[in-house]
Amino acid sequence: MATPPDLDIVRATIGDLDELVPLFDGYRQFYGRRSDPAGARAFLGDRIAREESVIYLAYTGPREAAGFTQLYPSFSSVSLKPLWILNDLFVRSGIRRGGVGRALLERARQHAIDTDAKGLVLSTGVTNKAAQTLYESCGWQRDDEFFQYYLFF
Secondary structure (H helix, E strand, C coil): CCCCCCCCEECCHHHHHHHHHHHHHHHHHHHHCCCCCCHHHHHHHHHCCCCCEEEEEEEECCEEEEEEEEEEEEEEEECEEEEEEEEEEEEEEHHHCCCHHHHHHHHHHHHHHCCCCEEEEECCCCCCHHHHHHHCCCCCCCCHHHHHHHCCC
């Protein structure tokens, strides 16, 4: 699917929080969390101000936010290179399947290339078939070599 012609993808700054927060809050609700716009604003503001993540925001019109992706830096010790974790990807429900998610994935890929990274990694829910289909159609490969473990508190 082609990128929508009026799509503009920018690296988010503090000035984009008013448009970014509702998308991020919607993303969290998609994963079963309660709405918390104030918490979302504080969290995103900290990530941007401290340069702890890279957030790309897609606009379909002047200040009309359509989706976002958030990347966290990591490293590949074996390859001696940086690595990016694509932690969040979200597109407003009314415009899904219109090319915004694909364009955000491409922008993340280009960011990894521009920073001479080994690549990108992501995790998605085993039941999120729509996301899996999108990732695989963009060339992402499912890991069948390693198991993912976690220790949450």
